Amino acid sequence: MVVPLVRAVPGTKVLLFGPQALGLDAESASQLRQTLLSTPGLSWLLDTIAELPGHWESLAKTVPSLQPLPGAELLQDLANWLKTGHFSQASFPLPNVLLTPLVVVTHLAQYLKFLELIQPDSPEGRDLHASLQRDAETLGLCSGLLSAAALSCSADQVQLQHYGAVAVRLAMMVGALVDAQDVSVDGHGGSKSFSVAWNSPESGVQMTEILKGFPQVRNLPTLGPGWPESLETD
Numbered sequence: 001m002v003v004p005l006v007r008a009v010p011g012t013k014v015l016l017f018g019p020q021a022l023g024l025d026a027e028s029a030s031q032l033r034q035t036l037l038s039t040p041g042l043s044w045l046l047d048t049i050a051e052l053p054g055h056w057e058s059l060a061k062t063v064p065s066l067q068p069l070p071g072a073e074l075l076q077d078l079a080n081w082l083k084t085g086h087f088s089q090a091s092f093p094l095p096n097v098l099l100t101p102l103v104v105v106t107h108l109a110q111y112l113k114f115l116e117l118i119q120p121d122s123p124e125g126r127d128l129h130a131s132l133q134r135d136a137e138t139l140g141l142c143s144g145l146l147s148a149a150a151l152s153c154s155a156d157q158v159q160l161q162h163y164g165a166v167a168v169r170l171a172m173m174v175g176a177l178v179d180a181q182d183v184s185v186d187g188h189g190g191s192k193s194f195s196v197a198w199n200s201p202e203s204g205v206q207m208t209e210i211l212k213g214f215p216q217v218r219n220l221p222t223l224g225p226g227w228p229e230s231l232e233t234d
Helices: 026-037 040-051 053-062 070-083 096-119 128-133 144-152 157-180 201-211
Strands: 002-006 013-017 136-140
Touching: 013 144, 026 040, 026 070, 026 096, 040 053, 040 070, 040 096, 040 157, 040 201, 053 128, 053 157, 070 096, 096 144, 096 157, 128 157, 136 144, 144 157
Parallel strands: 013 136
Antiparallel strands: 002 013
16 A cells, blocks of 8 residues: 655655555455556556566576476466456465565555546646656555665656566565465474564563463573564464
8 A cells, every 4th residue: 555644844745655465355456457457557567467477487497495386377377367357276365476566566556546646637748756756755664665666766657667567576576485485394384474662671571471472482582781683483
């Protein structure tokens, strides 16, 4: 989701791109598909998705851990879904190799729609992205970092299409790596990520005591002169 925020500095906007949309369901995907198909200015996103299967072979050769995944078949299923509205290989919740690029596609589609909404009277042919970039900043959380980077690197809409396509491909790669980790044979099964913060050493001690009640948590933090940098869960 793209959320426009007005900063304290007059005239400057902050565009915040949200994290992975784990709740993406068939209805949400159908709405995205309809938006892509009915909006001429988003045709380049359709082309980007259609090209994803062609990148799988070289990606799997470069990253051998991806080879057990049926990535080519899943990505082709995604491309076919744009035409038919139905998945034959994948099901909801979608694997990350499909979900993560769809999240970035959603961000970019929403952003381009947002440009039209805030500049309804712009003359035909005006570069709406270039007009906004002069007084806007972008931030991204999790998968949204890819979308934010695409916008930040783009001075105009031609560059936005180029870097936006790069962001979608990177999202596919990131999603594939997550899926590969989840199906790995290390005995730990699927992975989940949690963020924990505390504002005092006492709160950190309390958190550690709570985590001791969960045997699947490894590498419990040790609070002392050096605070913990990370912890792992099975």
